[in-house]
Structures are given as structure tokens and as C-alpha cells.
Amino acid sequence: MGRPRALLAGGVAVALLTVGCSALEGDESIRTEDGSAIAQFSPTEREVIELPASAPGIDGEQLDLPALTRGKVVVLNVWASWCGPCVKEAPALRRADARFDSSEVAFLGINIRDNEASAKAFARTHRLRYPNVSDPSSALLGELSSKLTVGMPLTAVIGADGRMSALVKGAVSTATVAALVDEALAEK
Secondary structure, three states, X not given: OOOEEEEEEOOEEEEEEEEOOOOOOOOOOEEXXXXXXXXXXXXXXXXXXXXXXXXXXXXXXXXXXXXXXXXXXXXXXXXXXXXHHHHHHHHHHHHHHHHOOOOOEEEEEEEEOOOHHHHHHHHXXXXXXXXXXXXXXXXXXXXXXXXXXXXXXXXXXXXXXXXXXXEEEOOOOHHHHHHHHHHHHHHO
């Protein structure tokens, strides 16, 4: 297990832990006051996350994922309309998305185990401007990484090199997302 470190973002101390591949299994990650688990991966332990060439969006359009994410830090959020913590974190993700230049950071949602009408209503209600993939069977999610199937909501920060630098299980705050993205941008 790695060594803990604190990252200061917007006046809020965010506890992070550099851990190995078993992040979020057992007690190896840092738990926040609200119960979320945060793990950061050292550069040598980062897993490549290969997004497919295209995927269906919640509005029925085909999304060209490489065009949306190539060369950018990616914030990949897994959510469902019926998930209470997903509802809680939606405003934080919207605020975090607004903080970053879209030429450097891409936010991408993956809606799982949901129906089209509910997914669209959720995105509209929470004013999510970033693209959201429709993955009702969770098949795409399972293909991306075994680490991305540990719960919901789930937020991964993927560096511009395509490697996952951080993973948060549970609702995220704007400060946590901003701190993790700032660190990934500094490595770019």
C-alpha cells in the first residue's frame, strides 16, 4: 500500500491514498466523511482505460468517444437515475464540469441499468451538459475495467495518456473532482 497524502483544493482538504491495483477492495482506500472511498494510483500502477470508438448516447445519438476525449483528462462518471448518491453528486459534477476548459478536460457519463426516459429526465433535471452513454446492461462498463464495477456512483479520472489516475466510489464533491483533475492536468 502507498503512503497517504493530503491535497488542498478550494480550501477543502481532500484525503487521498496512493494504492495498488486492489484499490477500493477492503480497507485500502481513504473514506470521506460522507462514506465515499477515494483512491489514487501511482503512475506505475495505472490501468489503461480504452473507450470504444463509439457508443449510444442517452438521447439515441452515436457518440464518437475518441473525438470527445483524445488528449484530454477524462472524468468518467457512472450513474443511474434511481441511485440516491447519484442524485446527490449531480450538481457537484455539473459545477466541476463548468470549472474546466473543455479543450483540456472531458466529462463523460455512463448511465447504467436505467431506461431511456428516466436517463434523459435525470440529465435534463440536473442540467448535465456533458455527453452521457447509455449502457442499460452494463456491458460496456464491464469491458472497460474490472475496477469500474465496484459500485455506484463511481467516478474515474483518466489522464491524458489514457490511464486511470484516480477512482472514487460514492458521491463526489466539486472540490474532490477539481483536485483530482488538477493533479492529472499537472501531469499532462
